[in-house]
Amino acid sequence: MAAHDKITLGISSCLLGNNVRYDGGHAWDRFLTDTLGQYVAYVPVCPEVECGFGTPREALRLVGSPDAPRLVTVNSRQDHTGRMLTWACGKVEELEKEPLCGFIFKSKSPSSGMERIKVYDEHGVPAKKGVGLFARALMEHFPLLPAEDEGRLHDPALRENFIERIFTCQRWREVVQQKKSIGALVAFHTRHKLLILSHSPKQYQALGKLVAAAQKNALSALYDQYQALLMEALRIKTTARKNSNVLQHMMGYFKGELSADEKQELLETIDRYRRGMLPLIVPVTLISHYVRKYDQPYLKDQYYLNPHPIELQLRNHV
Numbered sequence: 367m368a369a370h371d372k373i374t375l376g377i378s379s380c381l382l383g384n385n386v387r388y389d390g391g392h393a394w395d396r397f398l399t400d401t402l403g404q405y406v407a408y409v410p411v412c413p414e415v416e417c418g419f420g421t422p423r424e425a426l427r428l429v430g431s432p433d434a435p436r437l438v439t440v441n442s443r444q445d446h447t448g449r450m451l452t453w454a455c456g457k458v459e460e461l462e463k464e465p466l467c468g469f470i471f472k473s474k475s476p477s478s479g480m481e482r483i484k485v486y487d488e489h490g491v492p493a494k495k496g497v498g499l500f501a502r503a504l505m506e507h508f509p510l511l512p513a514e515d516e517g518r519l520h521d522p523a524l525r526e527n528f529i530e531r532i533f534t535c536q537r538w539r540e541v542v543q544q545k546k547s548i549g550a551l552v553a554f555h556t557r558h559k560l561l562i563l564s565h566s567p568k569q570y571q572a573l574g575k576l577v578a579a580a581q582k583n584a585l586s587a588l589y590d591q592y593q594a595l596l597m598e599a600l601r602i603k604t605t606a607r608k609n610s611n612v613l614q615h616m617m618g619y620f621k622g623e624l625s626a627d628e629k630q631e632l633l634e635t636i637d638r639y640r641r642g643m644l645p646l647i648v649p650v651t652l653i654s655h656y657v658r659k660y661d662q663p664y665l666k667d668q669y670y671l672n673p674h675p676i677e678l679q680l681r682n683h684v
Contacts, residue, residue, distance in 0.1 A: 387421070512601075529678065
């Protein structure tokens, strides 16, 4: 992909192989740099270095209440909470200038971890209930922004979900950058209907009603409501059952074209996927074949069939 076509993602700098960790090392993730990196442009952030702590440095940890923890050095017990929060407040405002479509945090980090970060009580006993100070500030400032940590991205389903969301976010950004119109919104929604349905039938219905009543709302408010519902829907995980329902729904578009044998083959393939015997890519590929063979106009425009580059092989494992 050309650089100007790439999706912009924020990322913890150490994941790119930069030596910014407290011990002077890094946490290079080759999938993020070598595979996903072909499609995204990263904006690296290291809260602790950018906050002025240097490398190497004394390790930090969270202490106190998980809802409002303090950032304290492990040995000298220096409290750097205020310093970090002040920097984080300025950093998230600075990141508003970037066309971010997502953020990848460093897991287990007291500054950048997005969940289950150790918070130590007054007796030095840890509980995995915290959120890194910078991660919390960013997620509160950009509540609709897709976010994950590199540890969770090792899970095939979570990886597929996150990457699907960032590609959808990029397409939404392209719509927003154009002149706002009901037609543009309807066109976007129409192409994403089945993708949304695979995540949440409830949100699918809510978005449909919102678009159907589009003329009753101001365009800016309409776009904001649509984006919020869209991102809320895509955060909900797909399941084999929900995907199977979508696949069977798509099958209905070929009632007059498929032979009895083709229908039976497709039904069996969907059922085997539903029972965990086949990955999602198998029934999707078969339906894509019929879409091309019979030139089905509605389905060939559905992003459900191609939500992200096939080269990433994300649906080979879910």
